[in-house]
Amino acid sequence: MDIIRIPGEMRETAENLRRAGLRLGLVPTMGYFHEGHLSLIRRARAECDRVVVSVFVNPTQFGPGEDLGLYPRDFDRDCELAAAEGVDLLFAPAADDVYPPGYATYVDVERLTEGLCGASRPGHFRGVATVVAKLFNLCRPAVAYFGQKDYQQAQVIKRMAADLDFGLQVEVLPIVREPDGLAMSSRNQYLSVDERRQATCLYRALGRAAELFASGETGAERLAAEMRAVVEAEPAARLDYAAVVDANELTPRRRAAPGAVAVVAAFINDTRLIDNTILGTDDLKAGATAC
């Protein structure tokens, strides 16, 4: 596995591979790999001739009071895990090379970024869309892989890739969960033992909504209220949002239908976690047994 630090080298290497007729898969990450990341890498490995994984804690997607400085990093471990999965290229640029002095250009996806995490984290998706557009241009992959845990992010990236004519495929893979259902996230690292136990309230809230929906309840307000109640029963939890939204446009639904998405975000003390489930599927179970 080659480690590339310089954007220009990444571009040249990718261009040469593409000229040789090889199909590139890109897995953009902020590092500190868990099974969720590895599931993306494995899919890329299975579908593409060459796999590029980027590891970059992107400063422009963190707000002023957020956890940019604290975000967990373990580059050596990430390299070992990536190499063991057969990754060909690991791209880990320095922030100053990604955003050199004088940098001025940002990609905005309207509408989709207004609610949910976009409302709680102003500028977050602008940073995400910008860095992903840059990675797409540097690597020009045939396919890019994202996790469903960041559901809104995945929709924003799909929209951006289509709107700006990147001409690549965006694949969104299922959430990977801990045995007790907690969605895997690098931020789970922040949780104390007690917080870790309470953090399953997001999964349990989604389970409650899925169960009610399966039993015939389609009132989105009712489903959201039940999710809220599950989260708020935990003393360390503070709800950010709980809602049922359209799968593509992320707009609130009054009536839940199969394919709509139940989404939840909550702080467990200082740690902000998110999770979701597509109603009418068994993705909560599938995710929990996958690990």
Add this chain to the structure above:
Amino acid sequence: MDIIRIPGEMRETAENLRRAGLRLGLVPTMGYFHEGHLSLIRRARAECDRVVVSVFVNPTQFGPGEDLGLYPRDFDRDCELAAAEGVDLLFAPAADDVYPPGYATYVDVERLTEGLCGASRPGHFRGVATVVAKLFNLCRPAVAYFGQKDYQQAQVIKRMAADLDFGLQVEVLPIVREPDGLAMSSRNQYLSVDERRQATCLYRALGRAAELFASGETGAERLAAEMRAVVEAEPAARLDYAAVVDANELTPRRRAAPGAVAVVAAFINDTRLIDNTILGTDDLKAGATAC
């Protein structure tokens, strides 16, 4: 010359040419060709293996009260002129194919777009940067050609191309002028005979600034005041701005130095015209004799 209407066909055609090892030159235009456009096409023809010219009156770069509906169009003439210059591909998409229903993504270049035309035309450069990013992705040219007449636009595109890692070269070619100095523009078409005569005030204002600078005057305020006076002497003219700015950052200069840019924008009755000159060069003369 092939005429392509569908973005997906443009992408595929360009991709095949690139895979064949050919170097593509792109000349993005809004059509209604004049000698300025043709000078870009000729340069592309001389430097590249294949020349793509896009003809698209881009709605997102026009403001609500602006001339989108009036903007002059003559597609048959553009095709004849392009074919005569040896253009290989003319890409002329429909607006609905460029911005299909649900479109949501825009590219913003900060700082550079705040002053000058950006201040008078809110959203203009957002529309420009967005459509050019899309054209870059569809055509993936080695070189893209723009005219210096739209000086701020050229700087915005250069910045965007570098910031988003498009990995292509942006070439900016000199202004082509009418025999009396008026910068060629599709909008000159709007002018009556009397307005056409008065419209040379932009060129004359720049000439006055260049002359003063050559004689040792470096006070930017003084140079701007002289430009303003030349424009305002014409009864049909209303100044938008006259300034001396930094060549790359477009920020106002207190002292003009060689390489700084004198810029002017004015309405001649309802027609908005812009022009500029790089101080310490003879680009006003060179432009005027080029046609």
